[in-house]
Amino acid sequence: MKTLDYILLTLVVIGAVNWGLIGFLRFDLVRVLFGDMSILSRIIYAAVGISGLYAISYFGRIRSAGEY
Incomplete structure (x- = not known):
């Protein structure tokens, strides 16, 4: 999992770096x-989007890691 x-x-x-480049x-x-x-760029955009959605779970893990 790690x-x-x-x-x-x-x-x-x-994705964040790419959006920073787009914005600035x-x-x-x-x-x-x-x-x-x-098709390759769409796959990359989709993978970054799915990764961002998965990263939302980090918030729950950070909170539960502090509750020993």
Whole structure:
């Protein structure tokens, strides 16, 4: 489970960096690397989105980790 957490957290960070680039520089790194809405770029966007939804569970784990 810990390995999955690290993989998904890495995808969330990649998504955050990409959104930062879009917001500050109007530069979409995923689009530049993988094409404008190509199947690969759509898979990456979907994986980042699913990772973000999974990351919501971190809040519950942080709270329960503090309750020894």
